[in-house]
Each structure stands twice: as C-alpha cells, then as structure tokens.
Amino acid sequence: MTTILIVEDEVRLGDILEEYLRREGYATERAMTGPRALELWRAARPDLMLLDLMLPGMDGLEVARRVRAESTLPIIMMTARDEEVDRLVGLGIGADDYVVKPYSPREVVARVKAVLRRAGGEAGAGGGFGLPTLHHAGPLSVDTATFEVRVNGEALDVTVAEVRLLSALARTPGVVRTRAELLSALGALERGTDERAVDAHVKNLRRKLGVHAELLDTVRGAGYRLRLEG
Incomplete structure (x- = not known):
C-alpha cells in the first residue's frame, strides 16, 4: 500500500488530509515537528511526503534539504506564504510541487496522485507523453x-x-x-x-x-x- 507522510503541526488540517487520503486508499503517517518528520521518513519509508513549510523544531525547507540530500522521495510543500521567493526556494531544493493555504483537500489529493504517477513512470505521467521512457x-x-x-x-x-x-x-x-x-x-x-x-x-x-x-x-x-x- 502506498504510504503518505503528512508533516503538519495544525492538528485539524492534518486530520482532514489524513481522512481524504485514506478514503483514496492510501496509508498515512503523521508528524507535527521537523525532527519527527525525519524520524518517520527513515522508519516508515513513505512513498511521498506532504511537508508544511512552518514547523516547530525545524522548518520544512530544512527537512526537505536533509531528505533531498539522501533521497529522491517525492515532496509536496504546503505553505501559508504566497510570496514567490518561498515557492522558488521550495522548488530549488527539490520539491516536486507545492500548494498554498488555504487549499482544498481534494486539490491536495489530486496533486499527490499526479506526483506519484510521475515518480512511478505510469502511462501518461512519469513515462512522459506516451512515448518511450x-x-x-x-x-x-x-x-x-x-x-x-x-x-x-x-x-x-x-x-x-x-x-x-x-x-x-x-x-x-x-x-x-x-x-x-x-x-x-x-x-x-x-x-x-x-x-x-x-x-x-x-x-x-x-x-x-x-x-x-x-x-x-x-x-x-x-x-x-x-x-x-x-
């Protein structure tokens, strides 16, 4: 089963994301701090990380930098900041996509599916354009x-x-x-x-x-x- 690591310090938002993802058949893990996110990433071996930018203990950009230094794990950044600099920094360290709060949980699930398709090389996605891979x-x-x-x-x-x-x-x-x-x-x-x-x-x-x-x-x-x- 595909596992999504939700890294979100707002309990209600985390609960909503978890509910929607489980409805779609995904397993989930939860972390509310940056250090805990790194622990679960190593222990649970998730297939994708939903990563909030603002976290206690260690912010999301630092978590992403540390993960990306060792792994190509797909990462979707979640941020309340709408400034372009945050988006570009997030993408520059290897994030695969981002969503800006307030967001629709359905939109997040759609982004998760799209990024996982690209990562997995499925037809019409990661295999890219219906052509040889x-x-x-x-x-x-x-x-x-x-x-x-x-x-x-x-x-x-x-x-x-x-x-x-x-x-x-x-x-x-x-x-x-x-x-x-x-x-x-x-x-x-x-x-x-x-x-x-x-x-x-x-x-x-x-x-x-x-x-x-x-x-x-x-x-x-x-x-x-x-x-x-x-």
Whole structure:
C-alpha cells in the first residue's frame, strides 16, 4: 500500500488530509515537528511526503534539504506564504510541487496522485507523453521508467521534477523548449505558478551535471535546449 507522510503541526488540517487520503486508499503517517518528520521518513519509508513549510523544531525547507540530500522521495510543500521567493526556494531544493493555504483537500489529493504517477513512470505521467521512457542526448540518458539519469553511464541524484524536465528536453535534443512547455512537462502549470521555477530546476541540474553543465543550453528570450553534443 502506498504510504503518505503528512508533516503538519495544525492538528485539524492534518486530520482532514489524513481522512481524504485514506478514503483514496492510501496509508498515512503523521508528524507535527521537523525532527519527527525525519524520524518517520527513515522508519516508515513513505512513498511521498506532504511537508508544511512552518514547523516547530525545524522548518520544512530544512527537512526537505536533509531528505533531498539522501533521497529522491517525492515532496509536496504546503505553505501559508504566497510570496514567490518561498515557492522558488521550495522548488530549488527539490520539491516536486507545492500548494498554498488555504487549499482544498481534494486539490491536495489530486496533486499527490499526479506526483506519484510521475515518480512511478505510469502511462501518461512519469513515462512522459506516451512515448518511450528512455531518451538519449550525447552522454546523457534519461529513463523515466526507472527514474534514472546518467551521464556517461554514471548515475546522478535527481528529483522527480528534474527527471521530467530532462525527459522533455531529451526527447528533442537541439530543439528549444519554452519555459511554459517545460513547466507543463513538470506538471506544475497551475494557478499562480511562475515560469521562473523552471530556471531554479535548471540551475540545480547544472550543478549536478558538473563538467557536463554545458549540455543545458540557455537560448536567451526563448527557453532551454539540450546540446546535440556535450
């Protein structure tokens, strides 16, 4: 059974989310503090984390940083702050999606399903666009079925969103993809989402690619493309 770790210090909100998720057949774990969230993440091995930004003991961004340093666990950030900086910071550390309070529990469940589909490589989601799941561009290979990205055969530690972005680019190496297209591929073309979130993902990917960072090419005023040659 798929397990969702709900990290929320407001008991009523946590109860509502748990009720809706269980109705959909998910198992749940609950944490009300940052340190407890890390404990349950290691002990319960959840399939996805719903992570509030403001938590006692350790805030959600720090929890996400620590999880992301060791794992590609899908993370959906939940925040009462509507400022763009919070969204971009959340995405920049590897969050796969976010919801802003007040939110509909049904919306959260829908986001959970979408992120899990992308993470699992199911048809029409993680497998990306109804096309083959393995894409190559020079030394880069992206496999959305196994959730692996390799450069010259060496695996990179990537997030669900990063796999989605690279898959969209690797399908058509050399072709410029706009930020709107890439945001849609990330599954984040939602109300209030800023296309600059794509820039945050690209920045992280370039860091992870290291000496191969030049594979991700910026086309000023247009978008991004994968170079045909590294």
